[in-house]
Amino acid sequence: MAWVTWRQHRLQFLIGIGMLVSVAVAALATGLPMHAAYHRDALSACLPPTARSGCDIIVHHFQTEFGNVLRAVRYLVFFPALVGLFVGAPLVAREFEQGTYRLAWTQTVTRRRWLLSKTVLLAVATALGAFTLSALAMWWRHPFDVLEGRMSPSSFEVEGIVVPAYAVFALCLGVFAGLVLRRSVPAMCAALVGFFGVRLAVAKLLRPHYLPARHDMATGLTPDSHSHDWVLNNSIVDAVGHQITSGREDLAILHARHARIDASEYLLSLGWHRAVTFQPGSRFWVFQGVESAVFILLAAAIVLATVRLLQRTPS
Amino acid sequence: MSPALQTRALGKRYGRGWALRDCTLTIPAGAVVGLAGPNNAGKSTLLDLAVGLLAPTEGEISVLGRDPWRDAGALGSVGYVGQDAPLYRSFTVGEAVEFARATNVRWQPTAAHEFLARLSSDRRISTLSAGERARLALGLALGKRPSLLLLDEPFARLDPLAGREFLQMLMDGVAETDATVVIASHVTADIERVCDHIVLLTGGRVRLEGNVDRLLASHRLLTGASRPLGRISGVREIVRRRHSGRQMTLLARLDRPIVDASWSVDRIGLEDLLLAYMTPEQLPTPRAHEKGPLRWHG
Numbered sequence: 001m002a003w004v005t006w007r008q009h010r011l012q013f014l015i016g017i018g019m020l021v022s023v024a025v026a027a028l029a030t031g032l033p034m035h036a037a038y039h040r041d042a043l044s045a046c047l048p049p050t051a052r053s054g055c056d057i058i059v060h061h062f063q064t065e066f067g068n069v070l071r072a073v074r075y076l077v078f079f080p081a082l083v084g085l086f087v088g089a090p091l092v093a094r095e096f097e098q099g100t101y102r103l104a105w106t107q108t109v110t111r112r113r114w115l116l117s118k119t120v121l122l123a124v125a126t127a128l129g130a131f132t133l134s135a136l137a138m139w140w141r142h143p144f145d146v147l148e149g150r151m152s153p154s155s156f157e158v159e160g161i162v163v164p165a166y167a168v169f170a171l172c173l174g175v176f177a178g179l180v181l182r183r184s185v186p187a188m189c190a191a192l193v194g195f196f197g198v199r200l201a202v203a204k205l206l207r208p209h210y211l212p213a214r215h216d217m218a219t220g221l222t223p224d225s226h227s228h229d230w231v232l233n234n235s236i237v238d239a240v241g242h243q244i245t246s247g248r249e250d251l252a253i254l255h256a257r258h259a260r261i262d263a264s265e266y267l268l269s270l271g272w273h274r275a276v277t278f279q280p281g282s283r284f285w286v287f288q289g290v291e292s293a294v295f296i297l298l299a300a301a302i303v304l305a306t307v308r309l310l311q312r313t314p315s
Numbered sequence: 316m317s318p319a320l321q322t323r324a325l326g327k328r329y330g331r332g333w334a335l336r337d338c339t340l341t342i343p344a345g346a347v348v349g350l351a352g353p354n355n356a357g358k359s360t361l362l363d364l365a366v367g368l369l370a371p372t373e374g375e376i377s378v379l380g381r382d383p384w385r386d387a388g389a390l391g392s393v394g395y396v397g398q399d400a401p402l403y404r405s406f407t408v409g410e411a412v413e414f415a416r417a418t419n420v421r422w423q424p425t426a427a428h429e430f431l432a433r434l435s436s437d438r439r440i441s442t443l444s445a446g447e448r449a450r451l452a453l454g455l456a457l458g459k460r461p462s463l464l465l466l467d468e469p470f471a472r473l474d475p476l477a478g479r480e481f482l483q484m485l486m487d488g489v490a491e492t493d494a495t496v497v498i499a500s501h502v503t504a505d506i507e508r509v510c511d512h513i514v515l516l517t518g519g520r521v522r523l524e525g526n527v528d529r530l531l532a533s534h535r536l537l538t539g540a541s542r543p544l545g546r547i548s549g550v551r552e553i554v555r556r557r558h559s560g561r562q563m564t565l566l567a568r569l570d571r572p573i574v575d576a577s578w579s580v581d582r583i584g585l586e587d588l589l590l591a592y593m594t595p596e597q598l599p600t601p602r603a604h605e606k607g608p609l610r611w612h613g
Contacts (some may be wrong), residue, residue, distance in 0.1 A: 102398075105368065107390065107492050108421065
C-alpha cells in the first residue's frame with residue numbers, strides 16, 4: 001500500500017515540500033536580519049525591559065520594526081487546515097467521484113487496511129511536515145518569545161507539538177468528511193468548518209482549564225509582570241472582590257477628573273485594585289502536551305469512526 | 316466442489332424500490348454464465364452484492380463459500396471488472412499493473428503480462444481507447460488468478476472488433492485457470508457466443524436460470540392454426556403466444572416431446588429465447604395521459 005499511497009499522493013507531497021521550502025526561504029530572509037538585530041542590541045540582557053535604563057526603548061524599537069513580519073507568522077495556523085482540505089478530503093471522495101472505488105475495494109486488500117494504511121502514511125508525512133514548519137516558526141519567533149513569552153494563543157498555536165497534532169486531526173477530519181459526503185469540494189468545506197469549529201471550541205473552552213489558573217491581586221492598577229503569561233482575565237475589583245464594570249470604572253475616572261485628583265490614586269483609595277487570572281508561561285510544554293493529546297485522541301476517534309463507517313456503509 | 320456463487324432469497328432495496336428481490340440461484344464452479352436482462356433488471360446490483368460493494372437487504376449470498384460483505388478477505392480469488400472498466404486515469408499502464416500487484420497477495424505477473432504485452436507500459440490510461448482500457452482492466456483481474464471472474468457490461472463501450480478481441484482474451488485467460496465467469500450484459504448476442512449457463516433477470520427477479528443446452532432442449536416454438544388453447548400434451552408452460560392472421564405461434568417449455576401433429580415444432584435460438592422471456596406477456600396498455608392529442612413540435 002505504500003507504493004499506492006505514494007503514487008496517488010505524490011503531487012500533493014511535492015506541493016507540500018514546495019510550500020515548506022518557500023516558507024523556509026521566507027523565514028530565513030526575514031529571520032536572519034531580525035536575529036542579527038536581536039544580538040546587536042543585546043536584547044537578551046534587557047529582560048525584563050526595566051532591567052536597565054534605555055532598555056524599554058530598545059525593546060519597543062525592536063517590536064515595532066519586526067512586528068509586521070510577526071503578524072504574518074500567525075497565518076501559519078491555516079497550514080494544518082489546508083492539509084486536511086487538500087490531502088484528507090479527496091482521499092475517499094475522489095474514489096467515489098471517479099468510480100475507482102470499484103477498483104480499489106475489490107482487490108485482495110481489505111477496505112479497512114486500504115483506509116488505515118493510507119491514513120497512517122499520510123498522517124506521518126503530514127506530521128513531519130508540520131513539525132518542520134513548527135520548528136521554523138520557533139526559530140523565527142525566538143526573539144519575540146524571549147520578549148513576550150509564547151503562552152498566548154497567537155504564538156502557542158504556531159509553535160511546538162500542537163502544530164503536527166492539528167494537522168493530523170485536520171487530515172483525519174477531511175478523510176471522514178470525504179467518506180460521508182462522497183464529493184471532494186463539499187467535503188473540503190465541511191472539513192474546514194469542522195476544523196476551525198473544534199479548534200475554536202478547544203482554545204476557548206478547554207485550554208484555559210488544562211491546569212487551574214493562577215490568580216494575582218496587584219496592588220497597583222497596571223500590571224506589567226504578566227508579559228510572558230497567558231492572561232485570561234484582567235479586571236478591576238473592589239475590596240470584597242466584586243468585579244467593577246467598565247462603565248463604573250469610567251464613571252469613577254470621570255469623577256476623579258472633575259475633582260482634579262489623580263485617577264489611579266482615587267481608585268486605590270476606593271479600595272479597588274486589579275485582579276489578573278492567568279496561565280503562567282512556564283506551563284507552555286505541559287499545555288502543548290495536553291492540547292496535542294486532545295487533538296491526537298480526536299483524530300484517532302475519527303479514524304475509528306471512518307473505518308467503521310467504511311466497513312458498514314454499502315457503496 | 317462448492318458452487319462458485321450461491322444466493323438464497325437475496326434482496327436489495329434502494330429507498331422504496333427493490334433492485335433485486337427473492338433471488339435464489341446457484342452457479343456451478345467452472346461455468347461461463349451469462350447474466351442477462353434489460354437495463355435496471357438488477358444485474359449490476361447482483362454483481363455488487365457478490366463483490367461486497369453492497370450489503371444485502373435480505374437473504375444470503377456466498378461467493379466461493381464465503382460471505383463477501385462480512386468476510387473482508389473473501390475477495391482474494393474473485394476478479395471483478397466494473398462497468399466502464401474503472402481505472403485511475405492519471406496512472407500509466409505500468410502503474411496500473413503495479414497497483415494490482417501491490418493490492419493483491421496472489422498476484423501473478425506472468426498471467427497478466429501475456430495479456431498486457433500489447434499495451435506499452437508508459438502510456439497514460441486517459442489516452443487509451445475503450446477497447447484497450449477494457450483489456451487492461453481484464454488483464455488486471457486475470458492477474459489475480461481468480462477462481463471467479465465477474466464482468467459488468469464489459470462490451471458496453473466496445474465496437475464489434477474490440478468486443479471480439481476482448482472475448483478472445485477472456486476465453487484464453489479463463490481456459491488456463493478453469494475460473495467461473497459471470498458476464499452481465501443487456502445485449503443477448505454477446506452472451507450467446509460464449510456462455511454455457513444463463514441467469515435471466517427481469518425487474519429484479521430471476522426469470523430464467525439454467526444450463527444453455529438444457530434450456531434450448533426444453534423449449535420449442537409451436538406453430539399452428541389459431542384455436543382456443545386447452546392443455547397441450549407435453550407442454551409444461553406457455554411462455555409467450557403470438558397471433559398472426561389465422562396462425563398462432565407459441566413459445567412453450569416442454570417436459571415431454573410434442574406428439575400432437577397439428578403443431579409444427581421448431582427449435583429456438585438462445586437470443587430469441589431470452590428476448591421472449593424478457594418481453595412481457597401483454598404489452599402494458601398506455602395510460603390516460605399518454606393518449607392526449609398529438610402536438611406539433613416544429
